[in-house]
Amino acid sequence: MxxxxxxxxxxxxxxxxxxxxxxxxxxxxxxxxxxxxILALLEQxxxxxxxxxxxxxxxxxxLLHLPxxxxxxxxxxxxxxxxxxxTQLTLSSEMAALRAAGMSTIxxxxxxxxxxxxxxxxxxxxxxxxxxxxxxxxxxWWNKTDPDAxxxxxxxxxxxWFRAGPTLVRIGSYAQxxxxxxxxxxxxxxxxxxxxxxxxxxxxxxxxxxWHPTGAKDLTLSADQAFVKVTNGDSxxxxxxxxSTIMILSESGAAVTPGxxxxxxxxxxxxxxSRATYRMALFSTLVLPLDIAVMLLLTLPxxxxxxxxxxxxxxxxxxxxxxxxxxxxxxxxxxxxxxGTLTAPLAVMVGPVLGILLxxxxxxRMEEK
Numbered sequence: 001m002x003x004x005x006x007x008x009x010x011x012x013x014x015x016x017x018x019x020x021x022x023x024x025x026x027x028x029x030x031x032x033x034x035x036x037x038i039l040a041l042l043e044q045x046x047x048x049x050x051x052x053x054x055x056x057x058x059x060x061x062x063l064l065h066l067p068x069x070x071x072x073x074x075x076x077x078x079x080x081x082x083x084x085x086x087t088q089l090t091l092s093s094e095m096a097a098l099r100a101a102g103m104s105t106i107x108x109x110x111x112x113x114x115x116x117x118x119x120x121x122x123x124x125x126x127x128x129x130x131x132x133x134x135x136x137x138x139x140x141w142w143n144k145t146d147p148d149a150x151x152x153x154x155x156x157x158x159x160x161w162f163r164a165g166p167t168l169v170r171i172g173s174y175a176q177x178x179x180x181x182x183x184x185x186x187x188x189x190x191x192x193x194x195x196x197x198x199x200x201x202x203x204x205x206x207x208x209x210x211w212h213p214t215g216a217k218d219l220t221l222s223a224d225q226a227f228v229k230v231t232n233g234d235s236x237x238x239x240x241x242x243x244s245t246i247m248i249l250s251e252s253g254a255a256v257t258p259g260x261x262x263x264x265x266x267x268x269x270x271x272x273x274s275r276a277t278y279r280m281a282l283f284s285t286l287v288l289p290l291d292i293a294v295m296l297l298l299t300l301p302x303x304x305x306x307x308x309x310x311x312x313x314x315x316x317x318x319x320x321x322x323x324x325x326x327x328x329x330x331x332x333x334x335x336x337x338x339x340g341t342l343t344a345p346l347a348v349m350v351g352p353v354l355g356i357l358l359x360x361x362x363x364x365r366m367e368e369k
Contacts, residue, residue, distance in 0.1 A: 013111065014111050014114070017085075017111055017112060018111075018112065018114050018115045018118075020085055021081060021082060021085050021112060021115045022081075022115050022118065022119070023081075024080075024081035024082075024084050024085050025077055025078050025080075025081030025082070025115070025119060026081075027081070028077045028080040028081045028084070029070065029073060029074065029077035029078075029081075032073040032076065032077050032080075033066065033069050033070055033073055036069045036072070036073060037062050037065065037066070037069060040061075040062075040065060040069075041058065041061070041062065044061055045058060048061060051145050051146070051147065053145060057145070060141060061138070061142075064134050064135075064137050064138035064141065065134075065138060066134070067126055067130045067131045067134040067135075068131050068134065068135060068255070070126060071123055071126055071127050071131060071288075074119065074123050074288070074292070075288075075291045075292055075295050075323075075326075075327065076295070076323060076324075076327060078115075078116075078119055078292050078295050078296065079295040079296070079298065079299055079319070079320070079323040080320075082112070082295070082296050082299040083299050083302060083316060083319055083320065086299060086300070086302050086303055087302050087305070087311075087316055089303070090302060090303050090304075090305050090307065091305070091307055091310060091311070092307075093307050095303050096307065099303075105300055105303065105363055105367070108300065108303070109296065109297065109300065112296060113293075115296075116289060116292050116293045116296055117289060119289075119292055120288050120289025120290075120292050120293075121289065123285075123288045123289075123292070124285055124286070124288055124289070127285045127288065128257055128258055128285055129257055131255050132248070132255045132256050132257050132260070135248075135251055135253075135255035136244065136247050136248050136251075136255070139247045139248070139250055139251055140177040140178070140244075140247045141177075143174065143175065143176070143177055143178065143247065143250070144176060144177045146175070149173065149174070149175035149176070150173065150175035150176065150180055150182065158173075158250070159171065159172055159173070160174060160246070160249060160250055160272065161272065162241070162249045162270050162271060162272040163270070163271055163272075164240035164241070164268060164269065164270040164271075165240075165268030166188075166189040166190065166191060166193065166268075167186060167187065167188055167189065167240060168186070168187040168189065169184070169185070169186050169187070169239055169240070169241070169270075170183075170184070170185045170187070171183070171184050171246070172184070174246055174250065177243055177247065178206070178242075178243030178244065178245075178246035178247045178250075179205065179206040179207075179243045180203070180204070180205055180206075181201075181203065181204040181205075181239075181246075182202070182203050182204075183202065183203075184200070184201045184203075184204050184213075184239065185198055185199070185200045185201075186198060186199040186200075186239060195221065196220075196221055197218065197219055197220045197221055198218070198219045199216070199217070199218050199219075199233060199237060200215075200216065200217045200218075200219070200233075201213035201214065201215060201216045201217075201233065201237055202214050202215030202216075203215065204237070204239070206242070206243050210238075211237060211238055211239060212235065213233065213235065213237040216232065216233025216234065216235075216237050217230060217231070217232060217233050218230070218231045218232070218233050240270055241270045245270055248260075249270060249271070249272040250272075253281075254273055254277050254278050254280070254281035255281075256278070256281065258282060261278050261279075261281060261282050264278050265278060265279070274338070274339075274340060276337065276338055276339065276340035276344065277338045279337075279343075279344035280334060280337045280338050280344050280347060280348070282344070283344040283345055283347075283348045284334060284337075284344075284348045286348070287348045287349065287352060290352045291330070291351070291352060291355075294326060294351075294352050294355035294356055294359065295323055295326070297355070297356060297359035297360070297363075298319060298322045298323055298326065298355060298358070298359045298362070299319050299323070300359070300363060301315055301318075301319060301362050301363060301366050302315050302316055302319055304366040304369070322358065322362075326351065326355050329351050329354065329355075330351040333347050333348075333350050333351050334347060334348070
């Protein structure tokens with residue numbers, strides 16, 4: 001039985017290595033996030049200033065856009081932080097001392113595993129709950145501050161289509177954070193997908209929890225679908241979505257919570273993207289800790305750099321190239337999953353499995369040398 005005193009050095013080493021790794025990951029993540037924010041602002045600063053939002057508008061955009069950027073750069077930031085730490089330990093001969101004390105490569109991976117769990121867990125929480133809230137707030141703020149959003153001649157207006165069960169809805173334009181809609185048509189279908197009637201409204205305004213239409217008309221098909229009857233609509237015009245839902249549906253990505261994904265896949269909740277895209281949003285976040293673990297595995301070969309070689313050794317460059325290749329591979333396979341070519345579980349697992357095989361093969365080759 002191991003005495004408590006003999007475990008103390010191990011705990012000290014575990015805390016020190018993980019604290020050092022997490023610190024470097026945060027620094028690298030901050031630098032990468034700042035670069036991504038600058039690139040985003042290069043495109044959005046002019047529209048923000050055209051809306052007379054000033055510096056406050058730039059800061060609001062940056063703050064609301066930060067969560068999604070932090071998730072995008074998280075695996076690469078973790079690799080860069082691990083690369084800096086392990087390279088520093090190797091070149092200062094500290095890694096040689098640890099290996100002489102009996103620490104193997106696998107043991108080093110296990111010692112650094114708490115950082116993988118911490119960053120992976122934080123990334124999952126951010127992606128599942130923080131990103132949806134921030135992206136919805138950003139879409140609402142951007143729409144509310146657009147002075148031309150409700151104008152008929154707005155060249156930047158985007159037609160929104162979404163489904164809610166068998167029902168299809170087309171919105172010609174939306175403004176005021178989704179509370180004002182123009183050119184709205186509801187297509188009612190039977191369980192078999194055949195059209196049975198439509199409702200149209202020139203405009204819809206959301207007040208006191210109710211949609212109020214203008215220019216409402218109904219189109220009804222006869223039982224044999226041979227005749228069409230057009231009548232004036234009434235005030236009981238409703239679409240299966242609230243302004244908040246419309247802002248979520250207007251986003252180009254699937255920034256939704258697990259509860260919303262479940263409602264879309266199993267309860268016919270409003271959705272503007274394919275079911276495969278929502279499945280990918282769910283499963284890709286679940287394997288985020290595994291992606292970070294693969295990044296750490298791909299970084300471990302730098303501990304075999306001879307201290308005398310210093311930074312002249314090309315291994316750090318190879319490690320970065322492997323990490324970038326892994327990110328690109330994940331993006332390509334994810335695109336196939338979003339398109340429905342691959343099932344979501346398979347699409348999110350192919351990349352990590354290939355990364356693990358590459359990392360283990362690389363480490364075995366370095367051990368043989």
